[in-house]
Amino acid sequence: xxxxxxxxxxxxxxxxxxxxxxxxxxxxxxxxxxxxxxxxxxxxxxxxxxxxxxxxxxxxxxxxxxxxxxxxxxxxxxxxxxxxxxxxxxxxxxxxxxxxxxxxxxxxxxxxxxxxxxxxxxxxxxxxxxxxxxxxxxxxxxxxxxxxxxxxxxxxxxxxxxxxxxxxxxxxxxxxxxxxxxxxxxxxxxxxxxxxxxxxxxxxxxxxxxxxxxxxxxxxxxxxxxxxxxxxxxxxxxxxxxxxxxxxxxxxxxxxxxxxxxxxxxxxxxxxxxxxxxxxxxxxxxxxxxxxxxxxxxxxxxxxxxxxxxxxxxxxxxxxxxxxxxxxxxxxxxxxxxxxxxxxxxxxxxxxxxxxxxxx
Amino acid sequence: xxxxxxxxxxxxxxxxxxxxxxxxxxxxxxxxxxxxxxxxxxxxxxxxxxxxxxxxxxxxxxxxxxxxxxxxxxxxxxxxxxxxxxxxxxxxxxxxxxxxxxxxxxxxxxxxxxxxxxxxxxxxxxxxxxxxxxxxxxxxxxxxxxxxxxxxxxxxxxxxxxxxxxxxxxxxxxxxxxxxxxxxxxxxxxxxxxxxxxxxxxxxxxxxxxxxxxxxxxxxxxxxxxxxxxxxxxxxxxxxxxxxxxxxxxxxxxxxxxxxxxxxxxxxxxxxxxxxxxxxxxxxxxxxxxxxxxxxxxxxxxxxxxxxxxxxxxxxxxxxxxxxxxxxxxxxxxxxxxxxxxxxxxxxxxxxxxxxxxxxxxxxxxxxxxxxxxxxxxxxxxxxxxxxxxxxxxxxxxxxxxxxxxxxxxxxxxxxxxxxxxxxxxxxxxxxxxxxxxxxxxxxxxxxxxxxxxxxxxxxxxxxxxxxxxxxxxxxxxxx
Numbered sequence: 052x053x054x055x056x057x058x059x060x061x062x063x064x065x066x067x068x069x070x071x072x073x074x075x076x077x078x079x080x081x082x083x084x085x086x087x088x089x090x091x092x093x094x095x096x097x098x099x100x101x102x103x104x105x106x107x108x109x110x111x112x113x114x115x116x117x118x119x120x121x122x123x124x125x126x127x128x129x130x131x132x133x134x135x136x137x138x139x140x141x142x143x144x145x146x147x148x149x150x151x152x153x154x155x156x157x158x159x160x161x162x163x164x165x166x167x168x169x170x171x172x173x174x175x176x177x178x179x180x181x182x183x184x185x186x187x188x189x190x191x192x193x194x195x196x197x198x199x200x201x202x203x204x205x206x207x208x209x210x211x212x213x214x215x216x217x218x219x220x221x222x223x224x225x226x227x228x229x230x231x232x233x234x235x236x237x238x239x240x241x242x243x244x245x246x247x248x249x250x251x252x253x254x255x256x257x258x259x260x261x262x263x264x265x266x267x268x269x270x271x272x273x274x275x276x277x278x279x280x281x282x283x284x285x286x287x288x289x290x291x292x293x294x295x296x297x298x299x300x301x302x303x304x305x306x307x308x309x310x311x312x313x314x315x316x317x318x319x320x321x322x323x324x325x326x327x328x329x330x331x332x333x334x335x336x337x338x339x340x341x342x343x344x345x346x347x348x349x350x351x352x353x354x355x356x357x358x359x360x361x362x363x364x365x366x367x368x369x370x371x372x373x374x375x376x377x378x379x380x381x382x383x384x385x386x387x388x389x390x391x392x393x394x395x396x397x398x399x400x401x402x403x404x405x406x407x408x409x410x411x
Numbered sequence: 412x413x414x415x416x417x418x419x420x421x422x423x424x425x426x427x428x429x430x431x432x433x434x435x436x437x438x439x440x441x442x443x444x445x446x447x448x449x450x451x452x453x454x455x456x457x458x459x460x461x462x463x464x465x466x467x468x469x470x471x472x473x474x475x476x477x478x479x480x481x482x483x484x485x486x487x488x489x490x491x492x493x494x495x496x497x498x499x500x501x502x503x504x505x506x507x508x509x510x511x512x513x514x515x516x517x518x519x520x521x522x523x524x525x526x527x528x529x530x531x532x533x534x535x536x537x538x539x540x541x542x543x544x545x546x547x548x549x550x551x552x553x554x555x556x557x558x559x560x561x562x563x564x565x566x567x568x569x570x571x572x573x574x575x576x577x578x579x580x581x582x583x584x585x586x587x588x589x590x591x592x593x594x595x596x597x598x599x600x601x602x603x604x605x606x607x608x609x610x611x612x613x614x615x616x617x618x619x620x621x622x623x624x625x626x627x628x629x630x631x632x633x634x635x636x637x638x639x640x641x642x643x644x645x646x647x648x649x650x651x652x653x654x655x656x657x658x659x660x661x662x663x664x665x666x667x668x669x670x671x672x673x674x675x676x677x678x679x680x681x682x683x684x685x686x687x688x689x690x691x692x693x694x695x696x697x698x699x700x701x702x703x704x705x706x707x708x709x710x711x712x713x714x715x716x717x718x719x720x721x722x723x724x725x726x727x728x729x730x731x732x733x734x735x736x737x738x739x740x741x742x743x744x745x746x747x748x749x750x751x752x753x754x755x756x757x758x759x760x761x762x763x764x765x766x767x768x769x770x771x772x773x774x775x776x777x778x779x780x781x782x783x784x785x786x787x788x789x790x791x792x793x794x795x796x797x798x799x800x801x802x803x804x805x806x807x808x809x810x811x812x813x814x815x816x817x818x819x820x821x822x823x824x825x826x827x828x829x830x831x832x833x834x835x836x837x838x839x840x841x842x843x844x845x846x847x848x849x850x851x852x853x854x855x856x857x858x859x860x861x862x863x864x865x866x867x868x869x870x871x872x873x874x875x876x877x878x879x880x881x882x883x884x885x886x887x888x889x890x891x
Contacts, residue, residue: 059851161821162708173818177829184836191835194849312714320824327828 054254054339058261060190061251062268065104067193067200068329069244069272070279071322072149074298075156077241077276078283080380083292084234087219088226089280092234096242097273099392103245104269107252107395108262114403117253119343121401132344138246139340141390143360145243146333148379150361151372153330160299160319168369175358177327182334182354186254189335196325203318203325204275208282210302210315215285237380240387243333244269245395250336252398298322334358415510419445421493426500434458438469443510444478446518447496452503454522457484462507462518475512482507486519498576523547528554531633531655533798539675540636548578548652554635555582555650559642567593571600571617572608578652579614587645589876592840596647596660611654618649618660621837625803628839630659630666637671643882645875661842661875664834665859667799668692673862681862688796689860695793696807699736700815700823702786706732708819724780733816735779739787740812742769744805747791846874 081089114121122131154171162170181188248265283297286304294300302308302315338353347353368375419433430450437443444466446458461484469481479487490496491514496506503521528550530536531543544551552566563586569579579600583593596618603617611631619628630646632638633656641659642648649658668688673681705712706725713721728735746765750758773779794804807830814822835849847855855872857863866885871877 057850157821160709161819161824163710164708166708166819170818170821173822174825177825177832180829181832184832188832188836191843191845191849192832194851195831195835195845197851198848310714312717313711316709316712320820323821323824324828324831327825328832 054185054187056186056190056251056255058255058258058264060193061248061255062264063193063197064189064247064332065244065265065268066272066275067196067325068247068332069269070204070275071200071326071329073241073276074279075152075296075326077238078280078297079292079295080238081234081280082284082287084237085226085231086289086292087221087284088224088231089234089284089291090220090277091224091226091231092238093273093277093280095232095235096238097270097276100242100244101266101269101273103392103395104248105262105266106399107245107248108265110399110403111248111252111255111257112262115253115257116404118249118398120253121398121403124404125401132346135340135344138250138390139337139344141246141386142243142333142337142340143357144383144386145240145246146330146337146361147364147368148240148376149330149333150365151368151375153326154365155372156296156299156326157323159296160316160323168366172362172365174327175362178331178334178361179354179358181328181331182338182357183350184335185339185350186251189332192328196328199321200325203322206318207298207302207315207322208278210305210308211282211286214302214304215282216288217281217285219285219288220281236384239384240379243387243391246391247332247336249395249398250339334361413510414513415443415445415508418493418496418508418513418515419447422447422496422500422506425493425497431500434463436463436467438466438473440470440472442469442472445508446505447500447508448505448520449500449503452523453505453520457520457522458505458518461520462505475509475514475516478507478509479516482516482518484518484520488517490515490517502576521549525550534633534637534671536634536670536672536675539671540634542635543633544635544638544650544655544657546653546655548580548650551635551650551655551657552580555639555642555648558635558639559584563587565593567597569597569600571603571605571614573604573606575607575609577608579608580650582642582648582650583646584642586879587643587871587877588647589645589841590878592661593647595840596649608651609653611649611651611656611658614649614651615658618658624837625806626664626834626837626844627803628660628662628837628844630662631799632657632659634671640671640674641666644871645877661838661840662844663839663842663846663872663874664844665847667797668860669858669862678862678864682860685860685862691793691796692800692804695790695796696804696811697823697827698790698793699740699786699808700811701820702782703733703736703812704815704820704823707816712820721780721782724782727777728780729778732783733812735783736787736812737816739779739783740809743787743791841876842874847872 078089081092085092116124119131119135122134153174154168157171157174158166181192279298279301283294283301284291286301287294291297299315299319305315308314334354334357337357338350341353341357342348342350423431423433432448432450434446434448435443436446446462448455448458462482465481465483466478473481475489479489490499490506495517496515499517500506503523505518505520507516507518509515525547526545528542528545530541534543542554544554555566556564561584563584565583565585567581569581570576571579581593581597599618600614605613608614615627615629615631616622621628630641632641632648638648638657638659646659646661649660651658668685670684673685676684701712706721710718725732725735730738742765746761746769750761750765753761770784774781774784790808794801794808797804811823811826814826835843835845837844843850846852847859852873854870855874857867858872866883869883869885870880871882873880
C-alpha cells in the first residue's frame with residue numbers, strides 16, 4: 052500500500068518534474084554549447100529519452116512484476132539485489148548536481164546577501180522526512196504540486212513572452228551538428244526519468260493506453276522545457292549563456308515589475324516547492340533501492356544515511372560546483388547512458404511472466 | 412426496618428451528598444412510596460405531576476406492576492439492583508421504591524440546567540438555519556432527529572470517563588457509512604480510560620490516531636444542519652454530553668474551508684468565498700514571515716514605492732525586523748487571550764488599552780513600526796476566516812516567523828514543502844487529509860475549493876467510500 056502509485060500520478064511526475072529539473076542551469080549550458088540552436092540539442096535529448104520512456108512504459112503493459120521481480124526471475128535474488136544496490140548508488144550520483152544547483156539557485160533568488168551553506172542545508176529536514184516515505188507519498192505530492200506548478204509556470208511564462216525577440220534564433224541551424232550533439236551529450240546526466248519509471252514498474256495498475264499517456268506526459272514536460280528555452284533565448288539572445296538561473300531571470304523585463312516590484316518572485320517561490328519535490332525524488336528512489344537491495348526495511352535509517360552522504364558531499368564540494376559539473380558533463384555521461392538508457396531497454400530481455408489480467 | 416427503609420438506606424449509604432433527596436409519600440390506602448432523586452438535575456415538577464399525584468390518589472393496595480401502570484410518565488423502566496438505582500439517580504433520573512417491594516421503578520425525569528437552542532457564536536450564518544447544539548445530549552439528538560427521519564439513521568449510545576460516565580452518541584447512516592467504521596471508532600473510544608470527559612475535545616483526542624499532531628483528525632460542527640449534512644455524506648458523527656461541539660470523522664482539511672452558508676448562497680459567490688478563504692489562510696500564515704524575511708534577506712520582494720514608505724517607518728527603530736514582528740505578534744496573542752478571558756465590562760477597556768496604548772503609543776514612541784502592526788492585524792483577521800483551523804494556523808504562523816527571522820525566505824518555502832509532504836501522507840480513518848487534491852479525486856472536486864451547482868453533486872464524496880454513493884437523483888428536466 053505504501054508503495055502504490057497511480058498512472059495519473061506518474062504522468063504528473065513526468066510532466067512536472069521533467070520540466071522543473073531543467074529550468075535552472077540547463078538552458079544556460081545549452082545556450083553556451085549550441086548557441087541559437089539550443090532547441091535542437093534539447094530536442095535530441097528529449098527524443099532519445101522519450102523513446103526510452105515509451106519502451107519502459109510499454110514494458111509495464113507486458114508484466115505485473117516490479118523491475119526487481121523481473122531481474123530476480125531471470126538472474127536470481129542476489130543479482131537483483133546487486134543491481135538495486137548499483138541503482139541506489141546511481142541515484143546518489145543523480146542527486147548531486149540537482150542539490151548543488153539548488154543551493155546556488157536558492158542563494159541567488161532567496162537572498163540579497165551571500166548566505167552560508169548551512170542555510171541551504173536547512174532543507175535537509177524536509178528531504179530526510181520525504182525520503183522516509185514510499186511511492187504513495189511521491190504520487191500524492193505530485194498531485195498537490197500540479198496546480199502550484201501550472202499556476203506559477205503560466206505566470207512566469209506570461210510575464211516573459213512579450214519580451215522575447217524570436218529573431219534571436221535566426222539564422223537557424225548554423226551551429227555545427229557536432230556541437231549540437233556534444234551539447235546533448237554534455238547534458239545527458241540531467242535525464243534520469245526512465246529510471247524513475249523503471250522503479251515505479253509493478254507498483255501501479257497498468258490500464259489500456261497507459262504507455263501512451265505516460266509518454267505523452269513526458270512529451271508535455273519536454274515541450275514546457277523547449278518553450279522555456281525558446282523564451283529564454285528569445286529574451287537574452289547571444290548573452291543567454293552568461294545568464295545563470297534562467298527561470299529567475301526570464302521575467303525581469305516585464306514592464307509591471309518597475310511598478311509593483313518583483314512579483315515574479317512569488318511565482319518563483321511557489322515553483323521552488325515543486326523543485327524541492329523534484330530534487331528529493333532521486334533520494335526517495337535511492338532509499339527505495341537500498342531497502343530492496345539490503346532487505347532492511349527501516350526507511351528512516353536509510354533516509355538519514357543517504358541524506359548524510361549528500362550533506363558530506365555538499366560540504367566537501369561546496370565551492371567546487373564548476374569542477375563537479377565538468378566531471379559530470381565530460382565523464383559521467385557514460386554512467387547515465389548505461390543506467391538511464393541501456394538498462395531500461397535491456398529490461399525488455401528479462402523474463403516477464405505475463406500479466407495477471409491476461410492470464411485470467 | 413421494613414424493605415422500603417432498607418432500600419432507601421442502601422442508596423443513601425452510597426450517595427451521601429445532601430443534594431440526593433428522598434421524598435416519601437402515602438397513597439389513599441396508606442401504601443408508602445419513596446422517590447429518590449438528585450436535586451438540580453431531576454425535574455421536581457414532573458415528579459409531582461406524573462408520579463406523586465396519580466399514586467397518592469390510588470385507593471386500593473397496589474403491586475409494582477400496577478404502580479407502573481398508574482404512573483403518567485412515558486419513560487418508565489424496572490430496576491432490580493441497587494447499583495442501577497444509584498447510577499440512575501446520579502444520572503438525573505428518579506427512582507421510586509414501593510413499600511414491600513424489593514424491586515423499584517426508574518422514572519426518566521432528567522432535566523439538567525442548560526441553555527436553550529441558540530445560534531452558535533462561531534458559526535453564524537446570514538442565510539440558512541440558525542439552530543445550534545447545546546450542552547444537553549438529548550436536545551442535540553432531538554435536533555438531529557428533527558432533520559434526519561430516515562429509518563437508516565443509527566444512534567448508538569456509548570459511555571466514556573470512569574467517574575463522569577459521559578454519554579456519547581455515535582450517529583451514522585446505515586448503508587451510507589463505510590463498513591466497519593463505527594466499530595473502529597467505538598473501539599478507539601473504549602480503549603481510553605480517563606476520569607472525566609468534560610468536552611468533546613477529549614473524545615477527539617481519543618479517536619485520533621495521532622493525538623500529538625498539529626493537525627486535527629476530526630471535523631467539528633456546532634450546528635445540526637452541518638452535522639446532518641456531514642453524516643449524510645458518509646461520516647460518523649459523535650455528540651458528547653456536556654459539549655455543544657459535535658465531532659465528525661473521517662476528516663478532510665477542505666471541510667474546514669467550507670461554511671454552511673456556501674450551500675445556501677449562490678454557487679459563484681460560494682466559490683469566490685472559498686478561494687478567498689484559502690488565500691486568506693495563506694496570507695494569514697505567511698505574511699508576517701515573508702515581511703520579516705524580505706526585510707532581512709531579500710529586499711526585492713517589496714515594491715520600491717512601498718519599500719520607501721517602510722524604510723521611513725522603520726528607520727530609528729531599536730528592534731530588528733524579526734524581533735519587532737515577534738513582539739507585535741506576542742502583543743496580539745496576549746490581547747486575544749485576555750479579551751476572551753476577561754469579563755465583558757473589562758473588554759471595552761482592554762480594547763482601548765490595546766488599540767491606543769499598545770498600538771498608537773508604541774508606534775509614536777518608535778518601539779514598533781506601523782507596517783508591523785498592519786501586517787499582524789491583517790494576518791489575524793485573515794486567519795479568522797477559517798475559525799476551525801485557528802489553533803493550527805496560529806501555531807504555524809509562529810513557526811514560520813521564527814524560521815523566516817533566522818534562516819530566511821528559503822526556510823519558509825522548505826517548511827511549506829515539508830508541511831505539504833506531511834499532509835498528503837496523513838489520513839483520518841483511511842481518508843487522506845488532503846483529499847480530494849491529493850490523491851486527486853475528480854468527483855469530489857465539485858465540492859472542494861469550488862462549490863459546484865447542486866445538480867453536479869450527484870454522488871457522495873468518493874473519499875469516504877460510502878456504500879450507497881448516489882445522493883441526488885434528478886428528474887427529467889432538473890439540472891439541465
